[in-house]
Amino acid sequence: MSLAATASVIRAEMVKTIRIYFSYPIIVVFWAIFPVLWVLPFLFQGKALVGSYSSDAFRQLTGSGNYMAFILIGAMVSNFVFSGLWGVGNSLREETYWGTMEYIIASPTHPLIVLIGKTLAEAAVTTGIVILQAAIITLLPFGISFTVAKVLPVMLLVVLLMVGFYGFAIAFAGFTLLIKEVHGWVHTLEWVFFLFSPIRYPVQVNPITSFVSVLIPLTWALVAIRAIIMLNQHAVGLWKITGILLAMDAVLLVGGYFTFVALERKTRRDGTVGMH
């Protein structure tokens, strides 16, 4: 397939995915509002346990006592990870439900190209939702402000995080071809990320979570993003973290590609593509 034809398939898949997404506008509203609502219990928990909106113990671990800003940034950035898991990792499974999986497999396009289209669409929608959340959060009195000087390095880190993570999600999509029903496994992965990366709490509080967290790109991205937004540390360690994320991206993209290709080939060979 020529490059132009490939680009055309990716574009068509993007348009299709976004059209399906916006057929249910209430879902977009839901994702813009509810992740912010989900962090309210953490605010109330903090108020009950500490008695104020700042914690000294939290400051010793993270550099800032503003636990609410910590949680909100975690909630926003983790949107990219979870949208990757659900939107990309689970996307081929959805095609099976819709009854269109066989058409994709039988078309002269490699399923990976279709998956790239889905990934880009998912990234675009998630970015829109996160921007909406950021706008809502800026209006609330949580001590978070987004300036251009902060947003640009944050965007770089988010792109680096997403590239690697979508590599992982593509590998996961391959697993859905193999084991079919992955809904529960996606939930488990979600909670593993909540436990082993600093989305909702500083993982340094426990030696095991602290040790495992360094293997997850989200940990590095969150540490750097929080340093920029909450501590105004623009250049501190940014290049080092960029390097680590780039290395992780390379591993995850290459690993994701080969895993997907191998699993897709196996499913075709076994003749189980159309099975539920």
Next chain:
Amino acid sequence: MKDGSGAGSLDHWTTWPLLFRLRHYATAVWAENIKEWKLELTYPLDFARSLIDPVVYLLPYVFYGIALVGGRFSPNLQKLVGTTDIVSFITIGYVFIGFMNMALWATGFSLRKEQMYGTLEAVFAAPVPRWVFTMGMSMHSILHQFLMIVVQLLFILAVFSLKVNPLGLLPALAMIGLMLIALYGIGMIMASTTLLFKQGWLISEALGGILMVVTPIAYPLAVLPVFMQKVALAVPTTYGILASRHFLMGEQMGFSVGTAFLRVAVLCVIWVVVGLVVFALIDKSTRRSGTLSHY
């Protein structure tokens, strides 16, 4: 059709004596429960995962509390509710709120699940009312939840040594039992929304999100804004969790034990009656409009 509860065409059971009919219903509830267990145990790996998940889910909340306080004991919590141990406080809250899933997902999505299996029409033609069928699903969910609670508690006991009063276990379970009845009513409302909107997950997620905020799972009622405190008093999970912690670790609830039992009993009646009425009305409406089997 002889009654509004949505019985199938084989409705001779409506003329049976009450006790005989109740036995008939109980058999159907049990059969539905067993069917769900059989389906679940067909995927042993998935079943094992479902027992580990609750521990993974609970730990971030506990670690967050420890990170905030810098240890296990919070002087501020002591001032608010008379107990300092945040690990026990948070664990009991999150362990018992797990039952909310019964209302929102197991009962609420029981009919949707059958639709996905392609067996909804067969279920609707069975000679039992639909609430019996959803109760069977709830029973399976409650038993599953108890199993998950055991795993969660064993883990927390092994790692953190939970400090609770064992004598408080029976009254705490009595309160949880009442909470479950009221939650069943909420579950029936959820089940009717899936009949109406088909993809009702959004409503379950939204309602679940709101209940998770207003229920004092890891904080006392006093820290909520006043309007949320008022909403909290109308949901059974508030009483289930506050009273459980009161019996197990001496949390001051702000009202007496008698008041808590009375209020949750009233909520049981209200939610169950409203749940059954809403379900019967929506069931009738979907049958009349012929949209029962629509996706």
